[in-house]
Amino acid sequence: AQSVTQPDIHITVSEGASLELRCNYSYGATPYLFWYVQSPGQGLQLLLKYFSGDTLVQGIKGFEAEFKRSQSSFNLRKPSVHWSDAAEYFCAVGAGNGGATNKLIFGTGTLLAVQP
Amino acid sequence: DADVTQTPRNRITKTGKRIMLECSQTKGHDRMYWYRQDPGLGLQLIYYSFDVKDINKGEISDGYSVSRQAQAKFSLSLESAIPNQTALYFCATSDPSRGTQYFGPGTRLTVL
Numbered sequence: 001a002q003s004v005t006q007p008d009i010h011i012t013v014s015e016g017a018s019l020e021l022r023c024n025y026s027y028g029a030t031p032y033l034f035w036y037v038q039s040p041g042q043g044l045q046l047l048l049k050y051f052s053g054d055t056l057v058q059g060i061k062g063f064e065a066e067f068k069r070s071q072s073s074f075n076l077r078k079p080s081v082h083w084s085d086a087a088e089y090f091c092a093v094g095a096g097n098g099g100a101t102n103k104l105i106f107g108t109g110t111l112l113a114v115q116p
Numbered sequence: 117d118a119d120v121t122q123t124p125r126n127r128i129t130k131t132g133k134r135i136m137l138e139c140s141q142t143k144g145h146d147r148m149y150w151y152r153q154d155p156g157l158g159l160q161l162i163y164y165s166f167d168v169k170d171i172n173k174g175e176i177s178d179g180y181s182v183s184r185q186a187q188a189k190f191s192l193s194l195e196s197a198i199p200n201q202t203a204l205y206f207c208a209t210s211d212p213s214r215g216t217q218y219f220g221p222g223t224r225l226t227v228l
Contacts, residue, residue, distance in 0.1 A: 032215050034216070034217075042221065042222075043120075043206060043219040043220055043221045043222050044206065044208075045219075046216060046217075090158060090159065103149065103161055103164055104161075104217055107158055108156060108157060109158050
């Protein structure tokens with residue numbers, strides 16, 4: 001069965017420091033992978049997605065993620081964190097057939113706190 | 117205007133009451149979804165619909181029902197609300213060719 005694991009429940013970084021949020025997935029075929037961000041009191045906003053091609057994906061707000069098939073990972077990175085990046089981050093894998101994903105399986109989220 | 121809207125945004129109700137949460141979208145997508153979010157559990161899929169005649173149960177459909185009134189409207193009902201249904205509920209739509217989902221702002225439901 002498809003699953004997504006985000007091993008870090010809560011991470012605290014200093015403003016200006018680099019960030020890496022971990023995501024591991026279990027899926028039998030080539031996955032569609034997503035990172036979403038949820039700011040306090042808000043809905044989920046898509047940061048970036050991977051479908052195929054270049055394994056390093058650029059997203060909004062200066063985020064990037066790298067797909068590593070051998071490690072079943074899709075870790076999210078940012079070189080310099082801003083206070084406004086404090087939020088909860090969700091990794092998701094698209095599950096479905098025939099090349100088109102039917103639904104998303106979400107990880108449990110990583111809550112990011114940013115220290116001044 | 118937002119592409120995916122949800123009403124109400126907040127609702128407090130009592131055990132045993134019937135509640136309907138509504139979702140509307142202007143993205144023209146056929147696929148719509150209802151999720152529930154609980155702290156530490158991420159998002160869990162309740163129901164999803166690929167068109168007005170196609171409705172499917174998700175991981176946690178017990179205690180919920182849905183209605184797809186039109187391509188743009190997808191409602192979630194709690195027939196008899198119970199306290200453990202207190203949660204944040206999200207509606208989403210998706211681009212069928214790629215699966216990217218677009219989320220509404222959420223409805224915070226409290227069942228007393």
